[in-house]
Amino acid sequence: MEPIQVVFLIGAALVLFSAVMVVTRSNLIHAALYLILTLFGVAMIFVLLEAFYWAVIQVVVYIGAIAIMIIMAIMVTRDVTGEEHEPFNKNVIWAGLLGLLVVVTLVWSLTFWPQFGAEIQQSVDSQNVIADLGSQFFSGQGYLIPSIVASILLLAALIAAIKIAFPIKQEEED
């Protein structure tokens, strides 16, 4: 058992434990805090994959923005009278079975793929990787159009979120 495998197992255990906590806590703020722990564990996995830039982006975007948005929305929409009611709806058993089915199908069908147990062949130079990614995002033969589409998508989401969540002025029916 090599040290890097031990590190991976620790990271994977952290991710899976926090993910189970996210979907089973009835207190939503605890679930959101466990989500932050999960996202941090996923950033660790990214570091193991030598995708350092994406680990940092994961922390900045997911933990620094999305998790905070979720926590603020939970605080705005919670009922004030103590909320330890049942977290699951009536489909728990079927949901669990379906999740299990999906996992088993994925893993089992991947075992038929010859490269399933592939090891790392070549090393990457992370400085060149980032420079390459950046230049590809802005080149016509590269991925310029996806980057522009992503920007437009973010702009549309920004405008939509502002318009939807703006407080209702006077036409509120009570």
Next chain:
Amino acid sequence: MIPLSWYLILAALLFGIGLFGVLARKNVIAILLGIELMLNAVNINLLAFWRYLAPEEVVGQVFTAMVFVVAAAEVAVGLALVISVWRRRNKSSADELDMLKW
């Protein structure tokens, strides 16, 4: 070294847990948390495939960037919807929001 299968199994398990969260939770925001878990599982998968099978190409990372962007946009709009519904109806449970027009 770590074989590729470990990353894929981890991503599959995370995806399954997220799927369970989406299907089995009452609160709408808890469903969004499950969606976030699924998107993270997809990211792990993409980056694992990029690193192991084609590290000199850039397409794996471009796809990861797109998944990040889509996740951020969808969470923003989803939470805006939840807050707007809460303002009108004081409810954030997916079971109770079952009328198309009220």
Next chain:
Amino acid sequence: MGFDPVQIVAEWLRNLLLGWGASDLLTEVILKFIGAFLVAAVIMLVFILLTWVERKGAARFQDRIGPNRVGPFGLIQPIADALKMLTKEDTRPEGADAVSYELAPILAVFSVLMAWAVIPFTETWIGADLSVGVMYIAAVGSFGVISVMMAGWSSNNKYSLIGAFRGVAQLISYEVPLFLSLLVPVFLARSMGVNSIVEAQGQGGVWFIVMAPLAAIIYFVSALAEVGRAPFDLLEAESEIVAGYHVEYSGIKFGLFQAAEFLHSFTFAALMSILFFGGWHGPWADQYMLLGLVYFLIKTSIFYLVIIWSRLTFPRVRIDQLMNLNWKFMVPLSLILLMGMPLIDYATRLTDNWVRVAAQLAFNLVLAAIAFGMAARADRRQNKRERVTFEGRPVAVMPKAPAAEEETAA
């Protein structure tokens, strides 16, 4: 390279551990742990010194003496403060969420200490020379926002929750111009690694303050707002929202929040000196490495003094003025700067080095003049003021007719 004490001690320790029969990997891990522990311990000790500097500096600015009883020049005062804080009762409000309440101050200090892993003290004294060092520091800064949220919510106190919401709004708003102005030295040095940025300002290059002074100003103002230091200290305005999100904290937990704030401003002072003023670079720093450490510490101390100075000089900014400043002034300005500098760089790519430096400097100054001129004109148009004169000398500037939206105090 000169005399390198850290290298000598590390070699001796490594030989010692190898002699005891530890494997190569275990030796490396132990050495890295010792290094990390040393950096964290030194930084926490620096915090003690920083409280003394703060109190003495504040006192001198306010024309008084400051602590001078406990030890020579009051140097033992911070230790007395720490002892007082440690012996206070460790409370927890009723109904507070235990885990979040205990964890929030720890997370605050944790996020600041993490940033010191990538800061180069000299050419070889760096924790981890990441290729994405600058982005790592940005990520760590955005991690500290979580602690504000947790502190405000877990105190079970609606005022602390309001303070936490305002604090989070301020922090995430000012992350945008902070990241954008951090990208300017990254672009000038063609690399995101922190040590590469310092070396790009070294042999043959100029300090980036000469090439991008506007970026330095935007970075400095955003850093002040990120830390929550005055004039942006709405997060803990003692006279307004009664200490904001950490109102329910006492004793050592409050001490940890203070430590996080002071260390955060020290970190930003260190970053300012690294990104714009050459870090450990200076005359003869190549031959004597310890001289690089001295330069770095001098530059960082100068910027920390500027931060204290600005705290004691400017009045507090209101929350709506804060948001206006960010979204209507700093974000467009930093975006235009970030778009214009690569254009200038491309346009002058075939000319001499000094032409490129001069062109970037000119672009920065012109943009600053235009931006500040427009802001001043907008301000003049919005707040008409009348000068009250006495025998021809202006003695006061009075607001003409107080408009409703300017006079609402926080």
